[in-house]
Amino acid sequence: xxxxxxxxxxxxxxxxxxxxxxxxxxxxxxxxxxxxxxxxxxxxxxxxxxxxxxxxxxxxxxxxxxxxxxxxxxxxxxxxxxxxxxxxxxxxxxxxxxxxxxxxxxxxxxxxxxxxxxxxxxxxxxxxxxxxxxxxxxxxxxxxxxxxxxxxxxxxxxxxxxxxxxxxxxxxxxxxxxxxxxxxxxxxxxxxxxxxxxxxxxxxxxxxxxxxxxxxxxxxxxxxxxxxxxxxxxxxxxxxxxxxxxxxxxxxxxxxxxxxxxxxxxxxxxxxxxxxxxxxxxxxxxxxxxxxxxxxxxxxxxxxxxxxxxxxxxxxxxxxxxxxxxxxxxxxxxxxxxxxxxxxxxxxxxxxxxxxxxxxxxxxxxxxxxxxxxxxxxxxxxxxxxxxxxxxxxxxxxxxxxxxxxxxxxxxxxxxxxxxxxxxxxxxxxxxxxxxxxxxxxxxxxxxxxxxxxxxxxxxxxxxxxxxxxxxxxxxxxxxxxxxxxxxxxxxxxxxxxxxxxxxxxxxxx
Numbered sequence: 001x002x003x004x005x006x007x008x009x010x011x012x013x014x015x016x017x018x019x020x021x022x023x024x025x026x027x028x029x030x031x032x033x034x035x036x037x038x039x040x041x042x043x044x045x046x047x048x049x050x051x052x053x054x055x056x057x058x059x060x061x062x063x064x065x066x067x068x069x070x071x072x073x074x075x076x077x078x079x080x081x082x083x084x085x086x087x088x089x090x091x092x093x094x095x096x097x098x099x100x101x102x103x104x105x106x107x108x109x110x111x112x113x114x115x116x117x118x119x120x121x122x123x124x125x126x127x128x129x130x131x132x133x134x135x136x137x138x139x140x141x142x143x144x145x146x147x148x149x150x151x152x153x154x155x156x157x158x159x160x161x162x163x164x165x166x167x168x169x170x171x172x173x174x175x176x177x178x179x180x181x182x183x184x185x186x187x188x189x190x191x192x193x194x195x196x197x198x199x200x201x202x203x204x205x206x207x208x209x210x211x212x213x214x215x216x217x218x219x220x221x222x223x224x225x226x227x228x229x230x231x232x233x234x235x236x237x238x239x240x241x242x243x244x245x246x247x248x249x250x251x252x253x254x255x256x257x258x259x260x261x262x263x264x265x266x267x268x269x270x271x272x273x274x275x276x277x278x279x280x281x282x283x284x285x286x287x288x289x290x291x292x293x294x295x296x297x298x299x300x301x302x303x304x305x306x307x308x309x310x311x312x313x314x315x316x317x318x319x320x321x322x323x324x325x326x327x328x329x330x331x332x333x334x335x336x337x338x339x340x341x342x343x344x345x346x347x348x349x350x351x352x353x354x355x356x357x358x359x360x361x362x363x364x365x366x367x368x369x370x371x372x373x374x375x376x377x378x379x380x381x382x383x384x385x386x387x388x389x390x391x392x393x394x395x396x397x398x399x400x401x402x403x404x405x406x407x408x409x410x411x412x413x414x415x416x417x418x419x420x421x422x423x424x425x426x427x428x429x430x431x432x433x434x435x436x437x438x439x440x441x442x443x444x445x446x447x448x449x450x451x452x453x454x455x456x457x458x459x460x461x462x463x464x465x466x467x468x469x470x471x472x473x474x475x476x477x478x479x480x481x482x483x484x485x486x487x488x489x490x491x492x493x494x495x496x497x498x499x500x501x502x503x504x505x506x507x508x509x510x
Contacts, residue, residue, distance in 0.1 A: 003231075003323065004101065004102075004231035004389070004390060005231060005323055005324065005325050005363040005388055005389070006231050006232050006233075006234075006320060006323055006324040006325070006363070007102075007231075007232075007233045007234070007324065007325045007327070007385055007388055007389060008233075008234045008236070008311075008315070008324050008325065008326045008327065009061075009233070009234070009235045009236070009327045009329075009381070009385065010236045010237075010238075010308060010311070010326070010327065010328045010329075011058075011061070011108075011109075011235070011236070011237045011238070011328075011329055011330060011331065012238045012240065012241065012304060012328075012329075012330040012331075012357075013054065013109055013237070013238060013239055013240060013241070013242040013330065013331055014054075014241060014242035014243075014330070014331070014332060014333065014334045014345060015241055015301070015330035015332075015333065015334070015356065015357060016333045016334050016336065016352060017333065017351075017355050017356065017357045019031065019241075019297075019298060019301045020034055020035070020038075020357055021035050022034070022035055022038040022043050022357075022359070022371075023043075023045070023357065028255070028258055028260065028298065029298040029301055029302065030254060030298075030302050030305075031301060031302060031305040032305070033305045033306065033308055033309035033312070034305050034308060034328065034359075037308075037312065037326070037328065037359070037361065038359050038369055039368075039369050040361045040366075040367050040368075040369050041326075041328075041359035041360055041361045041367075041369045042359065042360050042362075042369060042370065042372050042405070042408050042409060043358075043359045043369060043370070043371045043372065044358040044359065044360075044372050044374065044376050044405075045371050045372065045373050046355070046373055046374065046375045046376065046420070046438075047329065047355065047356050047357070047358035047376050047377065047378070048354050048355055048356065048375070048376070048377045048378070048420045048421075048422050048436075048438065049330075049331060049332040049333075049353075049354055049355070049356050049377070049378050049422055050066050050067060050377055050378045050379055050401075050422065050423060051066075051067045051073070051332070051422060051423050051424060051425075052332040052333065052345045052346055052348070052349070052353040052354050052422065052424060053074055053075055053332065053345065053346045053424070053425075053426075053427045054075055054109075054111050054161065054242075054331055054332070055072050055074070055075045055076050055081070055111050055112060056070070056072050056073055056074065056075075056081075056423070056425075057331035057332050057378055058109075058110075058111055058112055058331050059072040059086060059112055060377075060378050060379050060382070060401075061093070061331075061378055061379075061381050061382055062086060062092055062093045062094070062112065062382070063089075063091065063092060063093070063382065063400060064091070064093075064379050064382035064383055064397075064399050064400025064401060064402035065379065065400040065401055066379065066401050066421070066423055066491065066493070067423050067425075068423055068493055068494050068495060069400075069401070069492070070083060070087075071083030072084075072086070072112075073423070073425040074346075074425050074426055074427050074431065075111070075161070075427055076111065076112075076113070076114065076160065076161075077114075077127055077137055077138060078427065078428065078429065079426070079428070079429045079430070079431050080425040080426050080431035081425070084113075084114075084137065084138070084141055085112070085113040085114065085141055085144060085145045085146050086112040086113050086146045086151070087146070088146055088150065088151050090395070090397075091393075091395070091397040091400070092151055092152070093382055093385060093386070094106075094148075094151050094152035094153050095151065095152050096386055096389075096391050096393075097152075097233050097385070097386070097389055097391070098152045099391070100386075100389045100390055100391040101230060101231065102230060102231050102232060102233050102389055103154070103225035103228050103230040103231070103232045103233070104152060104153050104154070104232070104233040104235070105153055105154045105155040105218075105221035105222070105224070105225055105232065105233070105234050105235065106148035106153040106154075106155040106156065106235045106237070107155045107156040107214055107217040107218055107221060107235075107236060107237065108156070108158070108165070108214045108217075108218075108235075108236055108237030108238055108239065109158065109161075109162060109165065109237040109238065109239045110147060110148060110157070110158050110159065110160075110162075110237070111160060111161050111162070112146065113145045113146040113147055113150075113159065113160075114127065114141075114145050114159045114160050115145040115146070115147040115150070115157060115159045116143055116144060116145045116150070117145075118138070118141075118142065118145065120159070121159035121160055122160075122167065123159065123160035123161065124159060124160065145159075147159060153235070154221065154224070154225070155217070155221050156170060156217060158170070162239060163244065164210060164239045164240070164242070164243070164244045164246060165210040165214070165239040166182070166210055166244075166246070171210055171213050174213050175208060178207070180204070180205070180207055180208045181204060181208065182202070182204050182208040182209075183202070183203050183204040183208070184200040184201065184202050184203070184204075184246050185200065185201050185203055186199075186200055186201050187199070187200035187244075187246075188200075195282065195343075196243055196280075196343045196344035197243060197245070197282075197289075197290075197293040197343050197344075198243050198244045198245065199243070199244065199245040199246070199247070199292070199293055199296040200244060200245070200246045200247075200296075201246070201247060201248075201249055201252055201296075202246050202247065202248040202249065203249050206248055206250065206303075209246075209248055209303065210239060210240075211238055211239075211240060211303055211304055211307045212307060212310075214236065214237070214238060214239075214307075215236070215307040215308070215310050215311050216310075218234055218236040218311050219310075219311060219314045221234060222234050222314070222315070222318075222320070223318075226318065226320065231389070233385070233389070236311065238304050238307070240300045240301075240303070240304055241297050241300035241301045241304065241334070242334075245293060245296035245297050245299075245300050246296075246300070247295075247296045247299035247300050247303065248299070248303055251299040251300070251302045251303045251306075252295065252296065252299040254298075254299065254302060255295040255298050255299055256295060258295065259291075260291045260294055260295070262287045262290075262291075262337070263336075263337060263338045263339075263462075264462045264464065265338050265339045265340065265462050265463070265464050266287060266290075266337055266338065266340070266341065267340065268339050268340040268464055269340065270283075270340050272340075272464070272466055273339065273340070273348070273451075273453070273466075274432075274447040274450035274451050274453070275450055276347050276426070276430070276432040276434075276447060276450060277339070277342065277347055277348050279346075279347045279426070279428060279430055280335060280342040280343055280344050280345075280346070280347050280348060281340060281341055281342055281343075282337075282341050282342075282343050283340075283341060285337070285341055287337070290336060290337030290341070290343075293336065293337075293343075294336055294337070297334070297336060308328070312326070322363065322364065322365045323363050324361075324363055325360065325361065325362060325363050325385075325388045326360070326361040327358075327359075327360045327361075327381060327384070327385070328357065328358070328359050328360075329356055329357060329358040329359075329378065329381060330356045330357055331356070331378070332345050332353055332354070332356060333345065333351070333352050333353040333354065333355055333356060334352065334353060335348070335350070335352050335353055336352070338350065338352045339352070339463075339464075344427075345427070346424060346425075346426050346427035346428075347424070347426050347427070347432065347434075348424075349422055349424060349434060349435075349436035349443075349445045349453075350463050351457075351461075351463065354422045354436055356378065358376065358378075358381070360384065360405065360409075362406075362409045363388075367409075370412060372408050372412065374408070374414075374416040375416070375417070375418060375419060375420035375438055376403075376405060376416075376420065377401075377402075377420050377421070377422075379400060379401045379402040379403075380402045380403050380404070380405050381402070381405075382399065382400065382402045383399035383400075383402030383403055383404045383405070384402075384404050384405040384406055386399065386404075387399075387404040387406050388406060401491060418439055418440050419437070419438065419439045419483070419487055420437075420438045421435060421436065421437055421438070421484075421487060421491075422435070422436040422438075423435055423436075423493075424436070432447055432448055432449070432450070433446075433447075433448040433495055433498070434446060434447050434448070435484070435493075435495065435499070437480060437483070437484040437487065438457075439480060439483055439484075441456055441457050441458040442454065442455070442456060442457070442476060442480055443455045443457055443463070444468075444477070444480040444481065444484060446484075446499060448498070448502065451466075451468070451469075452468040452469075452477070453466050453468055454466060454467040454468040454473060454476065454477050454480065455467065478505075481503050481505055482505055482506070484499075485499065485500050485503075485505055485506050
């Protein structure tokens with residue numbers, strides 16, 4: 001009988017693809033270890049998040065479903081989401097993997113629930129306090145909640161978002177146990193509620209960082225699973241490079257004095273985009289502000305790259321690497337000042353936030369990597385993991401909205417749909433239904449109640465020329481809308497009726 005493969009899924013948070021040289025050759029961001037890994041991977045050049053927001057995107061990875069089906073359409077306990085805790089169903093990734101005979105472990109960022117004991121976490125206590133003030137969003141979840149160990153994983157439970165992970169008691173206990181003191185200097189600025197770009201410098205040793213800790217936890221959990229004699233699934237999740245951008249001195253030194261050029265779209269006029277994008281704009285900030293946040297952001301990426309090297313080196317030293325499928329991806333990207341000084345993510349469907357890195361190393365003694373242009377999404381990660389584990393769905397859920405990417409390991413020209421979708425609702429207390437539909441070289445963005453956007457990504461990769469209101473692109477726009485409506489019907493998107501009615505297409509044609 002063929003030995004089952006081990007599967008490793010490394011997920012970063014809010015990670016721009018252009019920080020990796022395998023996607024952007026002239027990037028100043030240094031990621032030598034991911035570059036070396038990519039040489040053994042299928043590198044997907046056009047991978048899109050199911051949603052450019054943490055909770056919905058991560059929920060898709062655990063369910064294979066678009067957020068409009070999971071109900072987790074914005075971050076937990078925020079306006080616009082209908083499900084605030086990941087529901088424990090038979091088709092969760094962890095449940096299916098354990099039924100397939102795998103040991104499954106999880107460490108790092110969760111952000112799919114506060115857990116049953118809401119008072120045990122800072123975010124849970126804030127939720128309970130809101131309930132005492134008369135807010136009802138958490139009432140149905142008192143005594144109910146899901147953390148990794150509630151749904152079949154072994155490993156670590158970090159409730160909620162975690163704000164970088166630095167305050168969790170497990171990490172604080174690790175520091176105390178090892179006689180380490182974390183010191184972060186030059187923190188700020190975060191001037192108003194909702195402002196995103198918050199940074200600082202870690203001047204204490206690398207061993208005091210949350211990234212070092214979580215990579216070490218992944219090694220410990222992998223060791224525990226390997227000793228069971230079962231194939232294993234290790235889900236390693238970094239909180240970075242999502243803010244707070246707390247960068248260790250050794251990595252910040254790599255970028256501290258580098259002059260970074262403004263993005264081509266940095267001064268793009270706001271009138272070129274839907275008004276909801278104002279939720280992300282920092283109009284008072286000039287390029288030096290974003291340059292400094294970007295220096296810290298790059299330093300955080302390079303630091304994570306070094307921690308991924310630690311874990312990959314561990315797999316090799318233990319003789320586990322060759323028989324392991326290794327997947328590296330992210331939940332979504334980050335604006336970092338693009339398109340007229342936008343920061344953070346959500347409320348927008350530019351590639352800066354909707355696109356994600358995705359590379360997969362097959363389980364093989366030697367594999368020559370290549371770049372694959374197919375349009376794929378984060379739901380496909382779920383299907384691929386299950387296929388590699390030998391799990392055959394026997395229920396109506398199947399792989400959900402996901403499609404198995406394993407065929408690309410052996411067939412670079414595998415027939416594949418030329419369409420992909422990213423959904424959106426927002427991430428704060430103002431919501432707007434959004435959909436991004438990519439078909440071939442064109443990208444159409446629907447923002448309910450506001451302007452359409454249409455981009456030709458071949459001639460305009462920076463997405464600065466909106467073609468939706470040019471008469472010579474009327475036919476292209478109509479074709480994109482109709483094709484998208486067909487996609488929505490096939491995927492049972494609940495927004496389809498409203499989309500068609502607003503646009504007077506299909507059965508709502510006037």
